[in-house]
Amino acid sequence: MTALPRAAGDKEIPMKNKKDNNFSREHLAYLRKERNKKIVITVSRILILVAILGIWELCAQVKLIDPFITSSPSRVVKTIGDLIKNGTLFYHIGITLGETIAGFAIAVVLGYSIAVLLWASDSAMKILEPYIVVLNSLPKIALGPLIIIWIGTGYTAIIFMTVIVSIIVCIMNSLAGFIAVDRTKLLLMRSMGAGKVTTLRKLIMPASLPALMNTLKVAVGLAWIGSIMGEYIVSKAGLGYLIVYGGQVFKLDLVMTATFILCLLAGGMYGIIAIIEKRFNK
Amino acid sequence: MLKFENITYTYHTKEGETTAVKDLTFTVEDGQFVSVIGPSGCGKTTILSLAAGILAPSSGEVKRGGGEFGYMLQRDALFPWRSVEQNIFLPLEVKKRNTPEMRQKAVALAEKYGLKDFLKKSPNQLSGGMRQRVALIRTLAAEPDMLMLGEPFSALDYQTRLEVCDDVQSIIKGEKKTALLVTHDISEAIALSDKVVVLSARPARVVAEHKIAFGDGSPKKRRECPEFSQTFEILRKELGI
Numbered sequence: 136m137t138a139l140p141r142a143a144g145d146k147e148i149p150m151k152n153k154k155d156n157n158f159s160r161e162h163l164a165y166l167r168k169e170r171n172k173k174i175v176i177t178v179s180r181i182l183i184l185v186a187i188l189g190i191w192e193l194c195a196q197v198k199l200i201d202p203f204i205t206s207s208p209s210r211v212v213k214t215i216g217d218l219i220k221n222g223t224l225f226y227h228i229g230i231t232l233g234e235t236i237a238g239f240a241i242a243v244v245l246g247y248s249i250a251v252l253l254w255a256s257d258s259a260m261k262i263l264e265p266y267i268v269v270l271n272s273l274p275k276i277a278l279g280p281l282i283i284i285w286i287g288t289g290y291t292a293i294i295f296m297t298v299i300v301s302i303i304v305c306i307m308n309s310l311a312g313f314i315a316v317d318r319t320k321l322l323l324m325r326s327m328g329a330g331k332v333t334t335l336r337k338l339i340m341p342a343s344l345p346a347l348m349n350t351l352k353v354a355v356g357l358a359w360i361g362s363i364m365g366e367y368i369v370s371k372a373g374l375g376y377l378i379v380y381g382g383q384v385f386k387l388d389l390v391m392t393a394t395f396i397l398c399l400l401a402g403g404m405y406g407i408i409a410i411i412e413k414r415f416n417k
Numbered sequence: 418m419l420k421f422e423n424i425t426y427t428y429h430t431k432e433g434e435t436t437a438v439k440d441l442t443f444t445v446e447d448g449q450f451v452s453v454i455g456p457s458g459c460g461k462t463t464i465l466s467l468a469a470g471i472l473a474p475s476s477g478e479v480k481r482g483g484g485e486f487g488y489m490l491q492r493d494a495l496f497p498w499r500s501v502e503q504n505i506f507l508p509l510e511v512k513k514r515n516t517p518e519m520r521q522k523a524v525a526l527a528e529k530y531g532l533k534d535f536l537k538k539s540p541n542q543l544s545g546g547m548r549q550r551v552a553l554i555r556t557l558a559a560e561p562d563m564l565m566l567g568e569p570f571s572a573l574d575y576q577t578r579l580e581v582c583d584d585v586q587s588i589i590k591g592e593k594k595t596a597l598l599v600t601h602d603i604s605e606a607i608a609l610s611d612k613v614v615v616l617s618a619r620p621a622r623v624v625a626e627h628k629i630a631f632g633d634g635s636p637k638k639r640r641e642c643p644e645f646s647q648t649f650e651i652l653r654k655e656l657g658i
Contacts (some may be wrong), residue, residue, distance in 0.1 A: 319494045326469055326488035327511045327559070337511065341498045 206391040214392040227393075231362055231373040232400060234290055238297020239358035243351060245298070246305025253306070254313040254339065255331050271303045275361070279368040293365030293373075300361030301354045308353065312346025313339050348412040355408055359401050374400075418482030419445040419468060419563060419597060425476045425620075426463055437463045439620035440477070445563075445597050445612075447482065450589065452598045452606035455616030456656055461599040464621070465567045468597055484562030485512075491568045493552035495540035501551050502527070502536040508559035523558035530554060530588055546577040546584070553585055557592060564589060566598040570605065582609065583636045590634065603652045607645060608636035615655045624655050 158166070188208045194200045195207035202210060218224035253260040278299065286292040316339055324334045366375025374393045381389030426438040437460035445451045455461055466472040467479055469488055487508070495504050505523050509515040527536060532547075532554060540548055549569060556564060569585065570578045586609050589596050600606055606613045607629060615624040629648065632639030639645060 317494065319490055319492045320496070322471075323488065323490060323494045324511065325471055326490075326565075327508050329511045333511055337507065338496070341496070344498070 203385075204387055206388045210388045211392045211395055214388045215396075218392070227373055227377055228396060228400070230290070231366065231375060231397075234293045234297060234365070234373065235358050235362040235400075235404075238294045238361055239301065239355055241294070242298045242301040242305050242358065243354055246302045246350075246354075247309050247347070249302075249306050250309035250313060251335065253310055255335070260310070267303060267306060271307065275300045276364055276368070279364075282365075283369050288369045288371075292369055293362055296365035296368070297358050297361030300364065301357035304357060305350055305354050308346060308350040309343070312343035312350070315346070316342045344415055348408070348415060351408045352405065352412070355404050356401070359397070359404075363397070418447050418480075418595070420480035421464075421467070421477070422480065423477040424467060424474045424479060426460070426467060426472065427475045428463075436620040438467070438474075439622055441616075441621060441623060443614045443623055443626065445595060447595050448593060449611045450586070450596045450598070450609060451612045451614060452600060452610040453614045453616060454600055454603060454606045454652065454656065455621055456618050456658070457601050459616050459619050460621040461601070461616070462567060465565050465597070465599050469565050482562070485559060486563040486565060487556035487559060487561035489552055489556045489564060489566045489569045492572050493540075493548045495548055495551060495555075497539060497541050499540075500537050501532065501540060501543070504540060504551060505536075505555045505558050507555060512559055514559065519558075519560075522560070523554070526557055526592075527551075527554045544577070545573050546581045549573065549581050550584060550588075553588060557588070557594070562595060564594050564596040566596060568600050568602075569598075571600070571602070586636050603649055603656070604640070604645075607648050607652070608639050613652065615652060618657075627652070 191205070192208045195202040195205065195210075215224065218227075253263065275296065279296075282292050282295055286295055320338055320342065321334070324338050329337065362373075363375040363378075366373045367379055370376040370379075374397050377393040378390050381387065381393065421441050421443050424438055424441040425436065428435045428437055441464070443451075443453075453461060453464060463472065465488075467474055469486060470479070470481075495501075496507070499507070502524065505527055506515065506520060509519050509523065524536065527533070530550065532551060535543060535547065535551070540551060543551065552569070566585075570582050573581055582605060598606070598609060610629055613627045613629060615626070616622065617624050627648065629639075631644040632642045
């Protein structure tokens with residue numbers, strides 16, 4: 136016996152691709168329309184930002200709002216300049232960024248590992264479920280005083296806060312991803328005599344990769360909440376510290392500046408994870 | 418060889434217990450293609466799991482002639498994150514027999530059955546029929562002595578189904594494998610098998626056994642034989658539909 140005829144439905148669909156270049160007029164029009172749509176979206180996005188900043192600046196300039204309370208884009212830029220000049224800007228950014236990344240990394244690795252253990256043992260999952268649910272709904276800031284007393288007032292306290300804020304979601308999301316794996320595929324692994332470790336490595340982990348990427352996206356946002364919350368409670372430096380300090384001494388320029396930088400950093404970190412996700416889902 | 422001897426299997430759930438299979442006895446000889454048919458919900462999947470040793474019978478004994486067995490399921494369960502080739506290597510990896518020789522044999526098998534151009538592709542680029550063929554080659558890659566087929570065609574549309582059905586049968590016959598197929602499709606069972614075992618509704622018992630020998634062995638030819646519709650009628654009556 137040699138090659139069998141191809142199975143039904145296995146026709147090659149002729150499709151012109153970018154290399155061909157000789158598209159029909161209709162297809163060219165379609166491509167143009169798609170490109171125009173993209174341009175409109177990008178331009179609108181930029182316009183909204185420019186409008187907000189412009190109106191804010193204008194209102195502050197003509198004293199429609201009091202820039203002492205609301206600050207203004209020009210004052211934010213000036214504050215950034217001052218902070219760079221006295222050399223503290225990157226110090227504060229570095230501290231907060233370090234705390235956030237450390238807390239995020241610990242939460243993801245530890246959370247994923249705990250999820251693996253819970254997946255491996257059905258009874259462990261059932262026994263621990265109510266604890267996880269309660270921990271998930273507990274407002275973690277309530278633990279603030281305890282954390283200070285137990286761990287102290289250093290970076291470790293803030294990293295700890297970041298971890299407890301984000302780890303529960305890491306556990307729950309990862310576990311949900313593991314459990315959602317197709318049962319037919321699990322049966323296939325079982326029929327081949329695969330044990331738990333093999334099933335985990337060959338099936339569960341790769342199959343739940345999209346869920347892991349989703350977990351990272353949620354966890355990165357929570358890590359920022361954790362680190363800034365931690366800095367509110369106890370800190371000597373960092374962007375959260377700048378915000379609290381600025382509020383206390385009524386330097387709203389400082390508050391706005393720190394918030395603005397926070398926006399950039401959080402957006403950037405989310406962007407990096409989105410890029411990693413795209414790479415993995417290809 | 419596979420031998421079911423007075424097998425009884427009972428499911429336990431919180432709601433109660435259900436006897437899925439009762440005093441079931443039948444034999445699959447080496448090189449034979451045996452189909453087990455029964456009304457839906459009669460415990461066919463249980464029989465397959467018992468045959469594969471995934472479930473242990475409540476009483477009775479399943480005798481296996483030794484050697485490996487492979488399992489082919491209703492859905493192909495190909496891993497989309499692996500290429501076709503990597504999917505075919507999966508049983509080798511799981512069974513820790515991932516040697517260059519075994520891989521080479523698996524690739525040769527895939528090439529022999531028309532998958533040469535698809536080896537590096539993602540399963541998502543393949544049609545349903547082609548995916549089922551990959552699933553069969555994956556099952557064969559670990560060189561099982563016996564194949565267990567659990568309604569492997571029922572997820573396919575009718576036309577693809579006829580073709581894949583013939584396809585799979587000729588590959589299995591070509592590789593001289595023993596096979597046990599469970600299905601609810603009477604014509605599929607007649608077209609493919611050397612022997613058909615008819616089961617009753619739950620709890621499943623053997624109603625009748627039929628040796629099928631007409632035609633030249635290919636499912637296509639067999640469907641064209643006049644005996645085909647006669648056998649179909651007999652089986653239909655035995656199933657009570």
